[in-house]
Amino acid sequence: MFNENVNVHIELTDKCNALCSMCGRQYIENGELKRVPTFDKNELSITEIRNIFDNRFFEKFNLHRINFCGNISDPITSSDFTSIVEYLKPHCKRIDIATNGSLRTPKYFKNLANILKDIDHRVTFALDGLEDTHSYYRINTNFNKVIQNAKAFIDAGGNARWQFIIFKHNKHQIDTAKKMSKELGFNKFVSIRTQRFARADEWTFTHKNKKYKLEEPDESLSFEISGDVKCKAKKDNEFYLDYQGNVHMCCYLGGSYLKKRFNQNEDAILEWYDDRENNAIENDLSDILLKSEFFQHLQNSWSMLPSTSCKRFCSKKNLRKKLYD
Ligand code: SF4
Numbered sequence: 603m604f605n606e607n608v609n610v611h612i613e614l615t616d617k618c619n620a621l622c623s624m625c626g627r628q629y630i631e632n633g634e635l636k637r638v639p640t641f642d643k644n645e646l647s648i649t650e651i652r653n654i655f656d657n658r659f660f661e662k663f664n665l666h667r668i669n670f671c672g673n674i675s676d677p678i679t680s681s682d683f684t685s686i687v688e689y690l691k692p693h694c695k696r697i698d699i700a701t702n703g704s705l706r707t708p709k710y711f712k713n714l715a716n717i718l719k720d721i722d723h724r725v726t727f728a729l730d731g732l733e734d735t736h737s738y739y740r741i742n743t744n745f746n747k748v749i750q751n752a753k754a755f756i757d758a759g760g761n762a763r764w765q766f767i768i769f770k771h772n773k774h775q776i777d778t779a780k781k782m783s784k785e786l787g788f789n790k791f792v793s794i795r796t797q798r799f800a801r802a803d804e805w806t807f808t809h810k811n812k813k814y815k816l817e818e819p820d821e822s823l824s825f826e827i828s829g830d831v832k833c834k835a836k837k838d839n840e841f842y843l844d845y846q847g848n849v850h851m852c853c854y855l856g857g858s859y860l861k862k863r864f865n866q867n868e869d870a871i872l873e874w875y876d877d878r879e880n881n882a883i884e885n886d887l888s889d890i891l892l893k894s895e896f897f898q899h900l901q902n903s904w905s906m907l908p909s910t911s912c913k914r915f916c917s918k919k920n921l922r923k924k925l926y927d
């Protein structure tokens with residue numbers, strides 16, 4: 603399934619300081635936003651990362667791009683994060699990081715820039731609006747704190763990207779945010795729509811006695827799901843490693859695996875997934891990538907009976923695309 607120049611998406615922890623309402627960390631019950639109580643307990647340590655990405659792995663694979671991101675966590679919550687980046691840096695060509703940017707300090711981000719500036723890299727800061735709108739979705743984060751951290755990172759030589767998720771409540775601010783991103787030294791500004799609206803019919807809830815209503819920026823584009831799956835992970839030769847060391851094809855299926863534990867999984871393909879055989883703490887990572895039966899079953903499923911995630915995220919006719927730039 604995987605050739606030797608491999609990319610990896612790593613979710614280091616199950617922790618986050620934010621309370622974004624559409625994130626899998628949260629759910630809405632009786633109109634109240636609630637936090638899933640089982641998270642905030644796990645992270646891969648530097649020792650585990652060293653053992654997973656060991657000499658045996660590097661004899662068989664070259665790591666091209668490492669993407670520290672995730673489904674339900676922020677990489678900056680990792681207590682070993684900078685040590686992990688420093689350990690993996692000589693073994694890869696590029697490091698990307700996605701963060702809400704509202705944890706840690708300008709000093710931390712300055713140090714991160716110093717670690718990254720001699721390698722191709724990009725840190726994406728989630729800034730969904732301006733001071734008055736940003737926290738409407740990214741509850742528990744602070745716009746000015748994110749800007750201070752991003753500024754420290756940029757001023758120390760870091761390559762930063764501003765990512766703006768467009769909602770009805772912030773769409774009028776795209777141009778101002780884009781202008782601000784240039785003035786602050788961000789090298790890129792992207793405005794995107796989220797697919798998370800598809801998870802529920804309505805996003806109305808209260809949190810700390812405040813009422814919220816999240817709405818699509820425009821009339822919703824429908825999914826057109828064909829069975830015609832083009833696997834992004836296979837195309838990019840990328841796998842996803844979760845915070846417990848489980849190896850998945852991609853973060854979408856990793857997310858389905860998480861739901862399986864809460865009996866909410868929609869992906870029948872995961873019946874084939876054995877988390878003992880595909881765990882890189884218990885097994886050799888290169889053996890998993892080269893020999894896992896699951897990846898073979900998954901590959902076969904695309905032409906026969908693709909999973910819900912494969913159809914939703916990698917159907918050729920999926921119409922949900924980036925609308926603005
Ligand atoms: S910052 Fe990311 S991981 Fe944290 S709550 Fe928001 S969407 Fe979820």
Ligand code: SF4
Nearest residue numbers: 833834835852912916
């Ligand atoms: S959702 Fe399915 S088709 Fe898409 S990247 Fe993941 S495994 Fe591949």
